[in-house]
Amino acid sequence: MLTIPRNWREKPQRYMLKGGKCKDCGYTMYPARKVCPKCHSENIEIIDLPREGKILTYTVIYSAPEGFEDFSPYAVAIVELTNGARLMLQIVDTDFNNIEIGKKVSVVFRRLFVEGKAGIIIYGPKAIVED
């Protein structure tokens, strides 16, 4: 589970899909990092990531970890956005039969985690398959 301060710090990536782009080699990343994982440059700029992409691969989770039981079974995919950045997103509002590698997806804003009946609600990105 995310702590409240950590979730608060990570708002740019969760709320606004902010990512990073290496000014030296052009590699795009989510979330932004201080060092480019490809060329090790520290010359990283924060960018708005596109909200459209495609499924690179996916799996369906039937045995959910604590806190995600209400969602199971649910699909999780590695999505490649149109600018090349890759991120892992839950696929929602989509029949599993309609989830395929290569299918186009859009990023939506949903509840990611609810900390019991009295705790914090964490919001962030998920994806839907575009018909």
Place this chain on the structure above:
Amino acid sequence: MTGIVGYGCYVPKRRIKVEEIAAQWGENAETLKNGLLVREKTVPAKDEDSVTIAYEAARNALKRAEIDPQEIGAVYIGSESKPYAVKPSATIVADALGITPAVHVADYEFACKAGSETVFVVYGLVKSGEIKYGLGIGSDTSQGAPKDPLEYTAAAGGAAFIMGNDNVIAEVIATYSYTTDTPDFWRRDGQSYPTHTGPFTGAPAYFHHTLNSAKGVMEKAKMTPKDITYCVFHQPNGAFPLRASKMLGFTKEQFEPGWVAPYIGNTYSGCSLLGLASVLDIAKANDIILVTSFGSGAGSDSFIFRVTERLEKVRNNAPLLKYYADRKQYVNYATYAFLRGKIKMRED
């Protein structure tokens, strides 16, 4: 010229039919459908709430407004299904849309007219010159107790409107509010479901306030129903707004484009605003639109808008209501009960 510069809507994908709910409780679906004039309603997913709905609607409004989010000086959400009893919803939406931090933010509540209230207030702030743009949102995941007549209509959805003084797509011609203390429907603190007074919600509440507010705004604008192209009313079901439109002298052609309850249900704070969005999806330059909300407790806000030529230029920047209305995934009563938290799961 002050008015709407951008609008957007959102309704969840899941639906439940009146037949499915009626079968659960042994009631006659045809009688209910003929009485309520509602066929089905939207159901939020487990990870959707009034915040996520408000966000999606507001994002669509921003696409049509074609403005820098940082120029928005006020963000208000009207809802009766806030995820937190204490902690604003609008801070989440304003932050996620890149509008913070130099912005006035608040949550509004006035039963089903909380959404129109937000538009009313941001319109005033923009017109006075206090802010450049203001964002008003009505969004709800409406509550209705199991077996209560409300269960057939209480739905989820929302609409957002950005008001401004330039690049207006629908100019505000007149506004009018009609309010009295009329206890027709309420939800006490800590209660999961609202209480209502049956037939008392009709004549002294919905119809008295809706009709007087609509008449008031037309009088203020020196207009009659013949001057209005489209009329939109709050839609607690399909029957009430249809009757109100007939009592005021509107025709089927004026009323039906904004009549969304039969296929979406009653989205509470989002309801009349979704009707307005539905009309803006088809309206042409110089069309005149009357919108009258209703909130139990009770009051009605009315607006008369004149559509400008800009609407057609920006309309397709974001999905129309029809796009969301046509995306459907039907659920049975058990799934509906789970999604709406009506089944007791493991203890948290």
